[in-house]
Amino acid sequence: MSEPIRVLLADDQALVRGALAALLSLEPDLTVVAEVGRGDEVVPEARRTAPDVALLDVEMPGLDGIAATAALRAALPTCRVLVVTTFGRPGYLRRAMEAGANGFVVKDTPARQLAEAVRRVHAGLRVVDPTLAAETLATGASPLTERETDVLRAARHGGTVADLAAALHLSEGTVRNHLSAAIGKTGARNRAEAVRIAEQNGWLLGD
Amino acid sequence: MSEPIRVLLADDQALVRGALAALLSLEPDLTVVAEVGRGDEVVPEARRTAPDVALLDVEMPGLDGIAATAALRAALPTCRVLVVTTFGRPGYLRRAMEAGANGFVVKDTPARQLAEAVRRVHAGLRVVDPTLAAETLATGASPLTERETDVLRAARHGGTVADLAAALHLSEGTVRNHLSAAIGKTGARNRAEAVRIAEQNGWLLGD
DNA sequence: CCCCCGCCCTGACAAATGTCATGGCCGGAA
DNA sequence: TTCCGGCCATGACATTTGTCAGGGCGGGGG
Known part of the structure; x- marks a missing residue:
């Protein structure tokens, strides 16, 4: 052996x-x-x-x-x-x-x-x-774009749009737009659900 | 022995x-x-x-x-x-x-x-x-009242207020009120954060 | 070269969310 | 009994969130 x-x-x-x-x-x-x-x-x-x-x-x-x-x-x-x-x-x-x-x-x-x-x-x-x-x-693979993924990741902790915008150095409008896109692509009906779906599919790796 | x-x-x-x-x-x-x-x-x-x-x-x-x-x-x-x-x-x-x-x-x-x-x-x-x-x-123990706990539990999946109201047989205003109270008691700044905090503290047991 | 397409960014508008004041109900204290 | 306090319920109002149309930038194909 x-x-x-x-x-x-x-x-x-x-x-x-x-x-x-x-x-x-x-x-x-x-x-x-x-x-x-x-x-x-x-x-x-x-x-x-x-x-x-x-x-x-x-x-x-x-x-x-x-x-x-x-x-x-x-x-x-x-x-x-x-x-x-x-x-x-x-x-x-x-x-x-x-x-x-x-x-x-x-x-x-x-x-x-x-x-x-x-x-x-x-x-x-x-x-x-x-x-x-x-x-x-x-x-299949993640349909989310890079920025959309960033924003969803930041949204996991439950902050407001202003918080996310500050953390990512973006305007609030931009953050809302990325969130909206992510919500659409995941088929969710609001931010929280989008986060949950993306997380379940493993699209939010990399902290 | x-x-x-x-x-x-x-x-x-x-x-x-x-x-x-x-x-x-x-x-x-x-x-x-x-x-x-x-x-x-x-x-x-x-x-x-x-x-x-x-x-x-x-x-x-x-x-x-x-x-x-x-x-x-x-x-x-x-x-x-x-x-x-x-x-x-x-x-x-x-x-x-x-x-x-x-x-x-x-x-x-x-x-x-x-x-x-x-x-x-x-x-x-x-x-x-x-x-x-x-x-x-x-x-310490959960500061949440029974209904507040119910509402937060239902909110975990990320549905809208209308969904929660239907599921719990309450008016939308009532659901919003309970959510608002829960947000206050947890020190959160919105629904999603309140859910996260309550979950981390083990206040949402019982599915 | 120019065009096209996708991604990123932004502000204005509509829709959902969170806050507040109010009233009904019940149980314990006075 | 009456009063008080907590919880639950509800609708009106302010704030936040989600949607949309539009413009700038860069890469690939014609």
Whole structure:
């Protein structure tokens, strides 16, 4: 039998991270060689420990999992990436794949399948949650323009138009116009709903 | 040495649930006797397996963890409850304790401490995340009246005032008034912000 | 070269939202 | 009993938000 597969774990919730480590450690052919809780710690730690596969959560402080995927692929091209996330948002899958991920799994897949997914990714295969794959094709990429995305992102916290205008250095009229466009494109009936829809589709990544 | 502690796990994310099971199974004095993915499966499964400690997530379909806690305490008073949650929302802790929980842990506590928390709860001690305890005292109970809470809950999805009025069988003026009151009490500057604040404080439980 | 198309920016107008004063209802205190 | 205070309900009014038409800028195709 060959060397065990070296795995790096990245998840912001320490409890979940530790639990996943315990789960994977049950498999004789897998070793967890590193654990990190922030996206910006992924690359430094990967350089140090040279993992074969990195298991990255999408929701992380510092750098989200998608950005961390891109950074890791650039820094260590031989390291495979398996993205894991809580929410089955179609946009996440698309963005993850564009960033160079080798696999994508949502957190409500059965626990027994995770080790198998790691093995498949390590073997060079692509692993994609099948239910999500169909949905991704249906919803497609973001229809939002760059500025519209900026404005929606800023609107998440619930400020007034004046606040957004100040934060983005735009006139209030402009902000209203971008919001209006975003509302139209998302099919929403007001700002709050547009934010919710865009967020659910994963169109607001990048803080 | 006495019998191992029997544990029931409830979490809607199968991967996390399985991982927690793996983590706890590493401890020789703990046995995971049941796993469920919905709040409304907790009591039936507990009746069947007679656990000593139930580990409940707050965010679950069917019945949230707080409601499940109350139901479980009523059905099997000898079973201790340890509530686990992703978000350290002060209101959650308060509500969980009022519902009869014996402990409360957030998911970014270190993994090693979970087994210890289970043991303490089983021994009859209370386990509370210390940082959260202070915050709870500071933010206190919800200042929102029942109707205000209803209206904010309905407003989460982002509908218009007309929608809310129809859903709650109220006049539009009334809905606006309740929203205005909620905005005032939360210190928000518009509806969306009020929803966000109330949600963060755990004042909107109960779907 | 010129045209066209899309994105960005802006102000004026219409529509929705938030505020306020008012009145009905109920339960506890005087 | 009567009064008081809190919650709920409602309509009129001011403010904010969403829509629209229009102009500037830059890249790609004819």
